[in-house]
Amino acid sequence: MSVSLGDDFVDFASEVMYIIEDRMVSMDKAFHYARLRHRLKAPPRVYYNAVSDVVRNYAYLSFIAKQLLGSNSRKAIAKAWLLLKSNSHYSRRLMKRIRVRVEDAEARLMEVKDKDPLAYLSIRYSFPRFIIEELSRGMGLSELEDYLSSLNRRVTWLRVNTLKVDLDKAIRLLENEGVNFTQSKHYPFMLLASDNEKPLGHLRLFKQGLIIPQDLASVLVVLNLSPEPGDVILDACAAPGMKTSLIMQLTENKASVVAVDLSVGRLSKMRMLMRRMGVDESRIHLIRSDSSRLKLAKGINKVLIDAPCTSSGAASKDPGIKLILEHKPSLVKHQSMTQESILLNLIKQFKDSQVTYATCSILPEEGEEVVSRVSELTDAKLSRPNVGDLSNGYVNYRIAPLVGRVMPHIHNAEGFFIAKLNASP
Numbered sequence: 001m002s003v004s005l006g007d008d009f010v011d012f013a014s015e016v017m018y019i020i021e022d023r024m025v026s027m028d029k030a031f032h033y034a035r036l037r038h039r040l041k042a043p044p045r046v047y048y049n050a051v052s053d054v055v056r057n058y059a060y061l062s063f064i065a066k067q068l069l070g071s072n073s074r075k076a077i078a079k080a081w082l083l084l085k086s087n088s089h090y091s092r093r094l095m096k097r098i099r100v101r102v103e104d105a106e107a108r109l110m111e112v113k114d115k116d117p118l119a120y121l122s123i124r125y126s127f128p129r130f131i132i133e134e135l136s137r138g139m140g141l142s143e144l145e146d147y148l149s150s151l152n153r154r155v156t157w158l159r160v161n162t163l164k165v166d167l168d169k170a171i172r173l174l175e176n177e178g179v180n181f182t183q184s185k186h187y188p189f190m191l192l193a194s195d196n197e198k199p200l201g202h203l204r205l206f207k208q209g210l211i212i213p214q215d216l217a218s219v220l221v222v223l224n225l226s227p228e229p230g231d232v233i234l235d236a237c238a239a240p241g242m243k244t245s246l247i248m249q250l251t252e253n254k255a256s257v258v259a260v261d262l263s264v265g266r267l268s269k270m271r272m273l274m275r276r277m278g279v280d281e282s283r284i285h286l287i288r289s290d291s292s293r294l295k296l297a298k299g300i301n302k303v304l305i306d307a308p309c310t311s312s313g314a315a316s317k318d319p320g321i322k323l324i325l326e327h328k329p330s331l332v333k334h335q336s337m338t339q340e341s342i343l344l345n346l347i348k349q350f351k352d353s354q355v356t357y358a359t360c361s362i363l364p365e366e367g368e369e370v371v372s373r374v375s376e377l378t379d380a381k382l383s384r385p386n387v388g389d390l391s392n393g394y395v396n397y398r399i400a401p402l403v404g405r406v407m408p409h410i411h412n413a414e415g416f417f418i419a420k421l422n423a424s425p
């Protein structure tokens with residue numbers, strides 16, 4: 001990346017990192033909350049891409065900063081990024097000296113690799129050490145390295161919203177806009193965008209709801225729910241409604257969804273989104289409630305729980321989660337307790353329904369462990385999610401062959417956990 005950012009970038013990046021850690025918010029939110037945003041000297045997008053890169057590589061930059069600058073404060077981390085990436089801000093002589101010192105630091109990192117491979121992976125790919133340790137119990141080092149590297153790589157999937165546009169027409173419209181993409185062989189309405197110089201968010205097709213950015217992993221969750229016309233589906237953590245709208249797309253607006261969410265703000269976004277996406281709103285019943293206590297009359301035949309989670313599987317989209325988990329690992333336990341109470345409440349209540357439980361997390365505490373506990377407590381049976389050629393769960397869990405994982409290095413998508421349970425006696 002060719003950049004010409006200056007010292008204002010160091011202050012700004014450091015403020016964004018501080019906000020992420022302190023308020024535990026996404027990278028995007030921190031970027032917008034940062035006071036220094038109003039004093040930037042180049043277009044915000046340049047800073048956005050650069051700060052994302054700093055956050056994504058925080059541990060590696062921290063290691064380099066310590067060697068280069070003798071400090072790994074937030075400012076030193078941002079400065080290390082500038083020294084590594086900037087080719088115009090500093091003099092040639094200084095850059096030459098820096099290059100030699102970076103080579104020394106890299107050599108030191110290789111020594112770490114020999115002595116403590118897990119510490120190496122944690123630094124190289126900037127994931128908290130506790131995550132690396134947990135994942136290493138379920139896969140070998142070489143696969144783990146591929147997994148971590150892919151989790152850092154941003155992949156952009158687009159869904160053609162066939163409720164509003166015919167597939168061939170959408171493809172023509174995208175081509176006319178000069179968007180580069182390849183069509184999925186298995187799911188023709190899914191397009192993998194790549195090598196696009198301009199950001200796609202400004203396209204009219206997006207604003208009109210004809211094309212929706214939605215990761216393949218999120219789509220696979222809904223495909224495993226197998227929605228059919230006439231189904232009455234409880235979407236227990238529904239907002240902002242990406243999966244609800246896909247349910248309606250797949251059933252040509254012929255299913256009904258009871259869409260529950262705890263957040264009023266997210267539900268009101270969902271209402272607008274449903275309209276924009278051409279969803280038949282008379283078939284969507286929005287309810288503000290806590291799904292761990294929710295009591296509903298019968299009549300539901302499928303349940304989708306896209307549970308709140310750490311979003312560690314979506315770290316490529318929001319690298320902020322890596323910083324948050326580094327500083328607040330207890331978040332994992334907190335999320336896992338919420339997930340368990342939602343799943344437990346709904347599985348007990350909808351004994352005759354098929355329940356699909358999913359999280360966009362790479363952590364077993366939010367996947368295998370929740371499902372193992374709940375199926376033991378309720379005698380619910382697990383049936384292997386069978387769409388999308390999913391990987392098994394982590395091998396160090398007994399239920400591994402009965403649950404599915406979307407793995408970024410295998411499926412070219414975000415990391416997701418998917419399980420299907422049924423509690424009928």
Ligand SMILES: C[S@@+](CC[C@H](N)C(=O)[O-])C[C@H]1O[C@@H](n2cnc3c(N)ncnc32)[C@H](O)[C@@H]1O
Binds near residue numbers: 262308338342
């Ligand atoms: C992963 S997001 C859902 C994304 C959504 N399914 C989609 O595809 O657009 C998790 C959602 O769970 C909601 N949530 C958190 N705790 C909840 C609870 N106890 N009951 C219901 N919803 C909850 C959050 O507000 C958030 O909107």
